[in-house]
Amino acid sequence: MIFPTVPAFRMASDSPVRVERTESVLTLTIDRPGRLNALDVPSFRRLRLELEAAALDRSLRCVLLTGAGTAFCAGGDVAVMEEHRAQGTLDRLFHELTGEQELSVRTIMNMPKPVVAALPGVAAGGGLSLALACDWRIASEAALLVPAFPQLGAVPDGGLTYLLPHYLGTGGAQELLFQNARLSAESARSLGLVHEICPPAGLAARALERARQLSEGPTQEYGNLKQLMLSAFSQSLDSQMVLERRFAVEAA
Template sequence: MGFESIEFTTENQAATIRLNRPDRLNSFTDGMHGELRQALDAVAADDTIRCLLITGAGRAFCAGADLTQTGPASDGEGGMDIGLTLERHYNPLIKGLRELPKPVVAAVNGPAAGAGMSLAMAADVVVAARSAYFLQAFCNIGLVPDAGSTFFLPRLAGSARAAGMALLGEKLPAEEAERWGLIWKCVDDDKLGETAAALVAKLANGPTRGLGMIKRALNASLGNDLDQQLGLERVLQRDAGRTADFAEGVTAFLGKRPATFKGK
């Protein structure tokens, strides 16, 4: 695939999407959204891809929307409808990542601001460079956090911290984000690449269908009561128990050897 705003590569059963507008801090444009849709569709359709890594080129992860690009969509009456832009681009992106039945790792190599922070929070495992920071910048221009930020942030960091970030618009260093439980791990800048690569390798060689079911269960838990969640666990465990990877896992455990999962 030939892209202009992202780099898309596959290797060793994993795909990498690198946001590639470093001169604009990898901020979103309509063109980038179109390329991200194509890349995510390719990952979802290819059974040989068992994990996805998202990161940024240059010194930023993603600065959110590029405000210098074309203006918000019209509401048909001469007014701006930023909500339509969310409906067309941002919401499908976030839902696509959450619903992808494969693990998604975000390697946050620099600032993750606005919808760029939302993008990071939509991943399953987030590792960040020590110099990186997270920022809910929306209040600084009179807007509301979007692309799932008002969903993810209170659940990950708690309502008090979510309100502080959203209302004050202050930077949150990666180390503090780790202490808050907002991300999985903060590492030295020069260790980010190898740390992310190790995570991706582990997940890409894991029991892919089972990992996808774990994602589904965790996502559903955010809206389920206990009875609903127990019922879902029963269904998913039934399905996981019928996979070839489960059979291999048990055989390997009994044989005291590492399992060789095929993602089936």
């Protein structure tokens, strides 16, 4: 069945997440360009709800996550953090904000279909966690990957201390975090944090093309592959091979 390119849900024009469907691909665009798509609690909650809905929709075969304007996501909204700091409620904000972020990251990583991240610009802090949770990352030549937490005097969250060591090894993650490195698209590509790079003007089209290609593939097997790669972080070799055999039998 072919679906036209139309908004998937009726949402207010000021929604922090724009939702569009193209055939069996759902595009979620974090739409707060004036704040470099930084997220507060309500906007993170909206993103999490849209991700959960996409995970449950069997007619969708791939999700594309991106940001409006010149940024992917600058993490948590620092302006909101400063307001709560002045009010003495920063700890409460962090509890709610990181809770929504954790649910979003888990949903992406456990989603039984591929999730593509298109990075038009900066992916910082929690935004970097969201990007690394995705299965395929395409960056524009202007993209910048920044942990950001050290300069804020904060502890990494959103699974960043889980994801970076597995992509880079402990030493590589330490180097990136302790130095608060700012990785260009080319540097990120050389480290395996980005799969493709393209000119900024071609990012949206290239990301949608990749998402469409993945949507035409074996969705169930992609979901099983995601589970296998995720379980490999914590399983023994024997347990991992048992899980591989189970999925192989199911796919036969």
